[in-house]
Amino acid sequence: MTTDTPGATPRTLCSALPAAEPGSTVRLQGWVHRRRELSAVTFLVLRDRSGLAQVVLPAGSEVPPEETTVEVVGTATANAQAPGGVEVTGPTITLLTEPAATPPVELWRPALTASLPTLLDHAPVTWRHPAQKARWQLAAASLQGFRSTLDGLDFTEIQTPKFVASATESGANVFEVDYFGRPAYLAQSPQFYKQQMVGVFERVYEVGPVFRAEPHDTVRHLAEYVSLDAELGFVRDHRDVLTVLREVLAGMVAAVHERAGEAVALTGADVPVVPEEIPVIHFRDALALVGAPDDEPDLAPEHERALGAWAREEHDSDFVAVEGYPMAKRPFYTHPWSGPADDPARWSNSFDLLFRGLELVTGGQRLHQPSEYDAAIRARGEDPASYASYLQAFEHGMPPHGGFAIGLERWTGRLTGAQNVREVTLFPRDLNRLTP
Amino acid sequence: MTTDTPGATPRTLCSALPAAEPGSTVRLQGWVHRRRELSAVTFLVLRDRSGLAQVVLPAGSEVPPEETTVEVVGTATANAQAPGGVEVTGPTITLLTEPAATPPVELWRPALTASLPTLLDHAPVTWRHPAQKARWQLAAASLQGFRSTLDGLDFTEIQTPKFVASATESGANVFEVDYFGRPAYLAQSPQFYKQQMVGVFERVYEVGPVFRAEPHDTVRHLAEYVSLDAELGFVRDHRDVLTVLREVLAGMVAAVHERAGEAVALTGADVPVVPEEIPVIHFRDALALVGAPDDEPDLAPEHERALGAWAREEHDSDFVAVEGYPMAKRPFYTHPWSGPADDPARWSNSFDLLFRGLELVTGGQRLHQPSEYDAAIRARGEDPASYASYLQAFEHGMPPHGGFAIGLERWTGRLTGAQNVREVTLFPRDLNRLTP
Incomplete structure (x- = not known):
């Protein structure tokens, strides 16, 4: 050709x-x-x-x-x-064209020193800088590694709808659309659909945009980002999910080296080694380790950083999984803790994976029995009937299952040491930015 | 693992x-x-x-x-x-679960004979039928073939925003979103962004959802579908784009055979042979061939069917490209006809690819000079300033370029002989349907 x-x-x-x-x-x-x-x-x-x-x-x-x-x-x-x-x-x-207008930044200089607003306002041009372009090449290689690893583990790629009928998963931070004169919402994640598709293919993944009406302007949140989702059936608990996640991260790292070696050099990316076994710490022990009160329901950023330092120090690992997150802070479909515990109702079979002290992945085991869903939805004060189409999958037989979601921009941001996820997003969208 | x-x-x-x-x-x-x-x-x-x-x-x-x-x-x-x-x-x-409720259709029967509404209403369960599941496996294999072919041709995968500031590409059929209290729109295609990224990577592709507020309930339109987009720079004209498209289709077909051979058998899919060279006919000659008046600006479905039959008969091909589509029916960024013609302003360097008599792909060469964009936008009675962020790419040097978009559901629909694209869409969205 x-x-x-x-x-x-x-x-x-x-x-x-x-x-x-x-x-x-x-x-x-x-x-x-x-x-x-x-x-x-x-x-x-x-x-x-x-x-x-x-x-x-x-x-x-x-x-x-x-x-x-x-x-x-x-x-x-x-x-x-x-x-x-x-x-x-x-x-x-x-x-081949009319002579070009003077670029907004000097692209031939080895380093791109413009301010972030300048970089973003002129994204169609500033992405041409070799070091900037290389940042996206790390992202593209990572996407390929994600898919090829899961293909090798017998996962099936799915593409699920972004228009949803109700803001069910989490009422907050959802975008409303005028859908032929009635309201519809943009999916905050493919969660419900990837679970339903476990009933069909057992193991599924999806790479696509997710939408969060995030009202805060922070360095780690976007109104739209790329989510790398996987879900698999016939697990014992969340540890099986973590095992697959480890394989996926190792595959993403391998793809970055194989397909974007030059981009690694250009960006100075610090590509991690994924340990054979990712260290795991229970949420309760994590609180004790960082000196937080034992009734804290979540980890603050400084706690995450301290855990990252601990994993580095004690386990020579850039990654640490915190398991057993309090049920109170997890979505209703979360499976409760199934291991030994003094207070089993408090903890969950779910985890956050921290990468160098920052939350990169959320995952865990989900409920799979229809009666559990019924109870969990009623416990939120909601009517299971409003979840009818989702609950079909469970009424008609689902295996124990779980999964995870990796945020692409957080991953490449962390790889390149970016201060802000916008630096590694082609055309970021947030509270204030809708162009270019 | x-x-x-x-x-x-x-x-x-x-x-x-x-x-x-x-x-x-x-x-x-x-x-x-x-x-x-x-x-x-x-x-x-x-x-x-x-x-x-x-x-x-x-x-x-x-x-x-x-x-x-x-x-x-x-x-x-x-x-x-x-x-x-x-x-x-x-x-x-x-x-592993509570006993399952009786499924809405008998999944163990060799054929799934339920009506389309029943299939769609119970999608989480009906996709479990082996023959139904196999239809999606054809789609998944096709996605893999699309990407791996383009990876082999040195294309870079991109992920571009679905929130856009204005309904610029085509004012009609666009969904409006409440974006933090102001209006935004959902991208009808990644067109503008993939062009801008040609300025960065030369060759790019994206697989993702596109949104069309299609007010008609037809068997071939959806409010949301999966678009397989590619765009490449340094082309001579649309024929170079067609050459890449041929490789991509051949790669998709190869992936279907390699990765979904069993699904082909189960669905009875009629997988085409992609000819070494796809026959090409000029729009004017196509009108004459099907006996349509020579001032028709578009091809009617019966014309497409007749052209499909002609390609089969004369060229032993399931594919035929119709080039030179009237400029009047193409978007403003379309490059005019550059070959010999008696009326060059009328025709364009663009094509539709028909697969068995149905439009599957639209593609062509785009304008690349800033002065051409300025003139084309003014000719629509619009102000180039409202396209400022898009036009940055052209002001700062773009190569001659072009690309194409394949509709995933039309492709798998045509492979399987589906009467309706909804049969091959996991969870279709249309004028009337927003669940499951």
Whole structure:
């Protein structure tokens, strides 16, 4: 498959220029990344999807402005000083567009030092910076690793609706849509649907957008983010879910190394080693460890950080799972604690996975008996009838099951040491931002 | 990685039972697919994600109702009469849930004959039918083939926002959302974003939901569907886009055969052969061929069917691309016809791909010069300023580019001969349907 004109010199990618035969004619296409006019010579640095290449012109040559797209036909010439040891000499440069306007930031500088609002306002252009682009390449590789690992474990990909009839899972933070004149809502997660599909395929995953009308402007929340969801049947408890999660994280890390090695180098990403067994601590013990009162229902950010430091110190691990989260803080479909405990009704078969002291994944075992759902929904003061379509799956036989959800932006944010998830989101959406 | 209790007999999938050593103890988990009480013996047919297995009990044994989830521990016993030649005898059956309620349709019957509304109303259960489930397996395999083909062609996966600030691409059929007290809209396609990302990665793809407030209740339209989008830079014209599309379709077909061979057999899917070169006909010639007036601006369904029959007859092809669609019927970013023509302003560098006489894909070359966008937007009577964030990409240098979008449900619908796209959608959404 080629997209070259028949008979014309095939296109050479910048990354393939070092392998071109010296003296041969090459044809490159890309963006003018940088112009450098020296007294004796003019350089044009060309950028394409694969990297950069140096093109040499006589001093005083007119070179199109940065970001203009061009075709360069010239001679591949060895030059030990050129990046990769080969440059293009004697070029003919053809503009593929009108000359580009001056970019809002200098994309040819090694580091992108613009402020976050500038980066975000000009996202269509600022993502072109090689170091910025590399951040997304880590995300793309991670998505591939997530899917291929689960494919290998016999999971089936699903695509479930984003329009839902009621804001059932959690009444708060839901977006309302005008759906042909009546209200509908945007799914806050594929939770209900992935559970129902466990009844069909046993093991399912979905990668897609989820919507949260998050009224706070924080560095870790977005109104729309990419959720990597998995759910599986015939588990004993949440520990089986955690075992699959470990495999998935290891697969994502492997994909990042295999498919985005250069992006790791460019971003300086600190890619973790996923331990053979992720350390697990019970919520109650976690509270004691960080010195929090034993009736705290949740972990504060500083508690998460302390647990992250503890996992690093004690287990040489970037990851730690906190299991047994209080039922009071978990959604109604959460399975109660099934291990030994002095207060079994208080704890749950669910966990948060912290990655370097930040919550990255929430997961656990779900209820699977219809009578349990009936009781759990009534306990919230709600009518099971309003959950009728979801409850069908349970009335007609569901296995013990559980699953987890990974937030893509939190993952890549943590990999790259980003201060704000917006830095690793192509076009973030929040309380204040709806463009570009 | 195992999800088995340490020390317990590992789980055997139904599909692996024929390979179990006769006389060995096996442990299976799944759903009671069917009970058959004969005078001399009782059969329990167990279903799991991999298939079915026969379990033999003494006559008169009590067997849990269909769809109850159970664990079966027994002896693998050769029996030439059993499916796969091995059955489970002397079983101990443990219920994993309360006994299941009677399903709304008999899932154990070879064919699912319920009406479409019944199928859809009880989707969490009706998808469990092996033939129904197989339909989605074709979809899942197709998604994998789409992505892996494009990965192999150096495309980068992107995830773009579904919340957009204005209903710019096409004012009609857009859903409005209450976005923190102000209006926002749901993206009808990732078109603008995938183009902007060509400026970054050259070649991008996205699989995700798109939203159309389609006011008509037809067999081929949904309010939400899964769009398989690709876009690539440095093309000569739409023919380069078509070349990539051909590779993608061939990759999807290959993935269906490799990953869902059994599903093909179960659904009786008629999987096409993708020809080395997809026949192409100009819109004007297509009108003449089907006997339509030469000033028709679009193809009616009967014209598409006639073209499908022609492609089959003349080119032995299930696919035909109609290129040169009238500019009047294409969106403003469409590139005009660049080939020889007597009336070049009338035609476009865009195409529809028909699969067995039904539009499956729309694609083509886009404008890439800022001055062209300015003129095209003004020609619609609109102000380019309202497209400011989109137009940034073009002002700062874009290559000639184009792309396409495949509707997942139309693809699998056509593969399986479904009369209605709702038959191949997990949880369809339309004018009337918002549940389950």
